[in-house]
Amino acid sequence: MNKSGKIRRVRVKLGCRSYWIHIGSLQKTSVELGKLISGRGVLLITDANVEKTGVVEDVLEDLSGASDLGLIVLKPGERTKTLGAVEDITGFAARHNYDRKSCFVALSGGVGGDLTGFAAGIYKRGVEFVQIPTTLLAMVDSSVGGKTGADLPEGKNLVGLFHQPAGVFIDPEFLRTLPACEWRNGLAEVIKYGIIRDGEFFEFLWANRKRLNRRGADADLLGAVIERCVTIKAEVVAADECESGLRAILNYGHTFGHALEQLSGFKLAHGSAVAIGMVLAGRLACDLGIFDRESADRVEALLKAVGLPVSVPAGYAASDIIEAMKGDKKNEGGRIRLVLPESLGRVRITSEVSEEKLFEFLNRQV
Ligand SMILES: NC(=O)c1ccc[n+]([C@@H]2O[C@H](COP(=O)([O-])OP(=O)(O)OC[C@H]3O[C@@H](n4cnc5c(N)ncnc54)[C@H](O)[C@@H]3O)[C@@H](O)[C@H]2O)c1
Ligand SMILES: [Zn+2]
Incomplete structure (x- = not known):
């Protein structure tokens, strides 16, 4: 994949909750990311597998405009998607005095993304969050659309809320390490x-x-594929944010x-x-x-x-x-x-x- 590939942008149109999805090297979109987090307390949430790939340091650098920067590394996998993890994230934020202007950032697949969005949606009655998806599923699906949540022992995704991200930053480079x-x-x-x-x-x-x-499909092909998928998802979500009709086609x-x-x-x-x-x-x-x-x-x-x-x-x-x-x-x-x-x-x-x-x-x- 080549790092000089073009940047693609897709708008999710939801009135005052509208946001951009940026597709391309994070190096090139870090200015937009910086604008979202500048001067705020930022809590970066990732998982141990993503951390092993070595991307966390780069992302922490991209977040250096934050007034305060914390990091939580979750255990990888669906088993982590519990209310306990939501409590861990919000508890960390509370202990470190994150205020209502803070921004949570998910650097992970759908599990970390759903948890981060949920925690952001309820912490101090709602703070902003940003998605930096690291799996193909999260890039084309879970990072867009604002469905957040956790599992209960009784079943998957039984608790959660609609909370739209403030921005989504998709860097297909991250897929290089994906199993x-x-x-x-x-x-x-x-x-x-x-x-x-x-x-x-x-x-x-x-x-x-x-x-x-x-696995190593080139950046141009991947960029085009991801752009088409998120454009469709953005259209469907804009037409039916809370799934009262059309959004069900995604199922x-x-x-x-x-x-x-x-x-x-x-x-x-x-x-x-x-x-x-x-x-x-x-x-x-x-x-x-x-x-x-x-x-x-x-x-x-x-x-x-x-x-x-x-x-x-x-x-x-x-x-x-x-x-x-x-x-x-x-x-x-x-x-x-x-x-x-x-x-x-x-x-x-x-x-x-x-x-x-x-x-x-x-x-x-x-
Ligand atoms: N919110 C939504 O609209 C929505 C939509 C679809 C799915 N989901 C949820 O998403 C979850 C599934 O997401 P997922 O498939 O991304 O799972 P995941 O987050 O568990 O990631 C899958 C595995 O890949 C690892 N990983 C992530 N990025 C990596 C990378 N760059 N290199 C190497 N390993 C990496 C993770 O550690 C994990 O082991 C489910 O909980 C599902 O309910 C949510
Ligand atoms: Zn699915």
């Missing part, structure tokens, strides 16, 4: 954007599938995916589960006569080409999958809500598929 499995997790979400909202982007991904299949592949993830005891990676979920949603849509087989096959082919699984692993029962799907917090009125493709670039949200139909369908897939 292959985390790379694929992000790619599943990337492909999701093409299917839900942009057929041309799907074609672009297909044309570049061999280059995407590599394409996730109703089936979350069920599979949960049934695997979270051994199945999120991206793999979502990939299988997207394939299932496509096949079901074909069964219902709203999506064509050729497009469904192309979705499968692209997912396969980037190394993602496309069928339900052995040992899952249709009835268990349905039970797990019923527990999805996005359901309303007890009916399972699904996002089904109509064409490459267009999906519909429906609660009209009966449990009997779903059972009959899933029974043929397991």
Whole structure:
């Protein structure tokens, strides 16, 4: 990847809560970052894996305009996404006298980003925060849109709030150190954007599938891919910030995916589960006569080409999958809500598929 690549900027339009997403070398966007934090108390939150990659020192330097600069290094992984971690972050801020003008900065994947946003949203009734995502998933998805939160022992993301960041700084260089499995997790979400909202982007991904299949995809390709994804996310969020309608299309592949993830005891990676979920949603849509087989096959082919699984692993029962799907917090009125493709670039949200139909369908897939 080359450090001299261009800087791309995308605006998330949310009235007084609008903000910029900057994509490109952090060295080149540090002026904008500096403006957001200048003269304020800044608390940088990262995790131990990110710290090992050696980027923290550089980012601390970019934050040197802060009046006070603290660092919290979280234990990596979803298990850290607890109210205890939120208490640790806010407690640290309180002990070090961070005031209401402070700014929290997340330098991490989605786990640290969600926790930082949540802590910022509640500390002293809300301080600003900035996202510097370090995983592909966080770059194309979790760092944008203001959903923040933590898990409870009872389930994932059960507590949290909408709190928009003041800015998002995406440096694709950070992906160099990302493990292959985390790379694929992000790619599943990337492909999701093409299917839900942009057929041309799907074609672009297909044309570049061999280059995407590599961890070291070049800066230009990555910049373009990330820009398209965050542009789509920004549009959807601007149209429906608190998920009363359209925003639910972002859950394409996730109703089936979350069920599979949960049934695997979270051994199945999120991206793999979502990939299988997207394939299932496509096949079901074909069964219902709203999506064509050729497009469904192309979705499968692209997912396969980037190394993602496309069928339900052995040992899952249709009835268990349905039970797990019923527990999805996005359901309303007890009916399972699904996002089904109509064409490459267009999906519909429906609660009209009966449990009997779903059972009959899933029974043929397991
Ligand atoms: N807020 C939202 O809108 C939203 C959307 C999607 C997902 N999420 C949440 O995001 C979380 C998943 O995010 P994730 O996949 O980024 O997980 P993560 O933050 O756990 O990161 C995945 C792994 O990669 C490591 N890592 C991060 N950056 C690295 C780097 N540059 N080099 C090497 N290793 C690195 C981490 O330490 C971790 O082990 C989930 O909790 C999910 O609920 C939130
Ligand atoms: Zn996801």
